[in-house]
Amino acid sequence: MKSYRRFFGAAGAALLISFGCAGTVYVSDEPPPLQVEVKPASPGPHAVWIDGHWAVKHGKYHWVKGHWETEPRGTWVPGHWDKRPRGHVWVPGHWSR
Numbered sequence: 363m364k365s366y367r368r369f370f371g372a373a374g375a376a377l378l379i380s381f382g383c384a385g386t387v388y389v390s391d392e393p394p395p396l397q398v399e400v401k402p403a404s405p406g407p408h409a410v411w412i413d414g415h416w417a418v419k420h421g422k423y424h425w426v427k428g429h430w431e432t433e434p435r436g437t438w439v440p441g442h443w444d445k446r447p448r449g450h451v452w453v454p455g456h457w458s459r
């Protein structure tokens with residue numbers, strides 16, 4: 363660990379511990395039910411609605427609002443919370459071809 367701190371500094375070491383080494387952040391509590399959002403009008407013909415979702419920040423769930431994105435090519439695969447033996451983990455959405 364000390365070699366990581368020398369190379370990345372204290373902040374970089376904290377990020378490596380939180381995300382880089384394990385690669386996955388587990389949450390013991392199940393996420394709250396999804397919030398109902400009013401989807402605004404589409405900004406254009408190639409816009410895709412990305413649903414809002416619960417994210418964890420400082421150990422607490424907070425709502426990330428849905429938004430429109432321009433479709434790059436492919437299909438949007440929504441993110442979701444997955445229950446695993448060590449807890450709940452967020453699987454981010456992504457574009458697939």
